[in-house]
Amino acid sequence: MCSTLLSHLPGDVLFDILKYCDLKDILSFSLVCSIFHGFSQKRALWITALERTRSFQQPIARPFHDDLTKYTFNELKRVVLHTLRLQRNWELPLPKILGNIKTFMLPGKLDTVFQIPGTELYLMHSTAMGNIVCWDVGLEKPVSAVVDIGGMITDRFLVQTEYGRASTAAVVSGHDLLMCHLIIISVEYGSGNVDIQVTFRRECFSQLLYLSVFSNEDIVGVVRCDLTLDVPRIEIVAFNQFLEDRMAVVQTDIEFRQLQQEVAVSFLDNDMTIHTSDSASHLLYACSKDLLPYCWNTDLQIQRVLNCSQSYEALETTQSLEDEDASSLQQEAILGANPIYGVRAISVLSEIRDKPSVYIRFWTAGTVGNISPRNAGDHIVKVSGRLQDWPGWLAFLLSHSGTIVLLAMKEEERSFLQLVRYDPLISTSSIHRLDIPDTIDLSIVYGLSLDDHLGVVTVVDRRGCLFAIPYA
Template identity: 30%
Template sequence: MPLLFELPTDILLEIVKVLELPDPLSLVITCSFLYRLSNERSFWISVLETTRRRAPIACSGYADLSQYDLEALKGLVVSWMKLQSNWDQPSPQIIQPVVSARLPEPAQFIFLVQGTDILVLTMGGNVLCWDARLAAPFSFPAIETGGRITRVSGPSESPGTCSLAILAEKATNPPTAHRYVITIQHHNGKATSFTSQSWSMFIPHGRYFESLVLTEDMVATIVAMQNREDCIVTAGAINGDTRAVDSTSILKLHRPVSTQDLTVTFAYRGHLYALLEDSVSVSIHHISRKTLQSGHCEQTRLYSCPIPRSHMNSAPFCYMIPSSPSYGIGAVFTRLVWDDDDGNSIFTSFTFMPNTLTHEPDDGVSSPLAFDSPCVTEHVRGELAHLGLVWLDHSGFNVIAAIRPANFTERWALVLVRYHPETSSSSVHSLSLPETIDITEIDSLCIDDAAGAVYLVDRAGIFSTLRYV
């Protein structure tokens, strides 16, 4: 049997493909013969391709790594490892000087495009495309919604293009709403176009729960009414600048929806997954791509993910979905948790719902995702003040949140809640902040796990960038 250093380079590169960082780097420092791999671009490309299948790296998810030179490839690996090392510390430190700029008026984050400098903000009834690195708007007309953004879909992405759907509601009598599909073209991390399509939407009477879903060829709104098992699915095809008439169908859940539930729907490879979380488990209703294309929303399969039991009371706060479930997380559910016997025992719970890729043949019926593992829940002492103070990153592994303490003599904290797929566990980290930033004044925040950056906007409209790598 040949020794490792006697193997041809192409065989060694095949071995590297199944290794995860930092193992490939450990391999090349074992001897001078293997160290020669570190001068091969193909070695670093292989390492990065393996890495970005499990977590975002500091470039677009569709970036052609073969176009990067040797030093740039090494830089991506070093950046990823330094960021993971920093974020794994109890108190991750800011590495670069904080950059701040004053916006024309206060704003809220809607979305950021993975591996780019592109942020999408809502400001004064408009949606803008913003350059995070320059802290300035791109030179595209704002999208005038005139309303409050109530829902944002997960993205639909292809090389050089990212689309998302938003729902904007106006406080008119009767209330009105419009659904927008925003398309961003980009190159080398910068936006090259920013366009949108819009549809008027019907707002039902009474208490309802709503999700917005976008795929490469369809946008859909899913509405679940309180105390009813039926979900109303309104879907429209998207084909370039052509909009098809919406079709409406009914999806039956396995039980009525209550005010104690969190409901959300996401899409993956044209399949829909309608989630119903009640603090005990998450029910996942799979609607196949073939079923959707037929104009119906019949459930193809029902999954269930148990949630670790808590003996405390809880109330739903919000749900969040990552850019893609392909990394291993389908959704994160946030609840406020308390103990009736102790008024100071107020917590925020973060429940990560894991999934795996099935690698089943793409027949349009079989689910590309499986939900075989229990959820993982982390409790953080204190509470979230409002929805603008929590954000899930692209991978679904990192949640950033500004936590208000139950005891008002304590200080607010900017926490990073991390999910660790290799151990199916979670951890809490307190992010360092400069003295110039008053966390109690923060009105909106988001985290970019590809760039290792945190973006903040305060009530005065000060935009700040914190870089942890």
């Protein structure tokens, strides 16, 4: 039998082999094989490996759209080691704190609107003053001008990211509650300066009920309802962000009484899905991209009627919930996610029993080009304990990737932070309790933030004290 040593293969073949390995294997091979070690000293290998990791819906220790070719070899190696360190730590049942916790006092009561993934930049909102400002937690100070947005943020969509820019859509209500606006807040960074702009603003009817705000690369809008009508029905109002005269109003036949207060919107290949739930079922309604004011949609009709009741899908909440009685379940929230990572939304339910539990339901992206709600898959995770009483927006949050949920929970009067991780590639999940020092009183936590690129969990308590806790 003729055998050939791996080292006898041509160099370009060996390099191609490494390109199909994950970061952990490449690092291991470089430690046991001199040829692979030589390849590991080249920038091109690590750029290829990190870009491949991102293509498999896995965050790395840089912003998602960052240009990796601008980094030196040593900088790329640090990104690789940071990414692997976080992966190893978050696979533990009790992930450990790795590094120093940054702690400082914020001036007044500030809410975290979002953190720019892979950075130390946080967009903060003062409800009392009706303004926003960007903080650099590493520098422990604001790094942008204060921007007045005209009121308090009452709803916001997930963060949209591109190279050097992060943005979110939000509904802002004036303090007199007589004025309401739909806005897009944009943060530009990376050139030495941080600049905040309100790039879109439309006045809304304050007397209407706004159930959800949404946006993607082209459009922004709301799902709303006029409760003064005899039979209130849901309608979708969408605007093109760049073409001022292009908008659409999609009137649906979904009666408000069919919905719960919790409504979320997700997108897949520009098609829209509206999610809502009650204790017994999760309802999904599809809206085709052809009805929405995208830049390419030149044949758009401004007003359309969508017969959702003929095509919606009701998926039983109690399936896969260990035969729990639906009457014992309470809907907490539904959050839209970015399907680029494989998850389009999550729903959170609480079980009201002597031994309470929380259920996290991940709605997977499904197949591009198939807008049927039946195309959505799901994965359910049960977490013991109850959600902590919460003075902020929610007692839990979804990471930017949509594959990790951070929950502030309580069990036998002890507060703790629980991490639920989901891998959409193999449809498996895991539960982890975070290591939090006793010096941080979780019973008075007001705000949470989670960066699954750098592995930093940030908590803000009611005193205005911020703690940035590193897990990589």
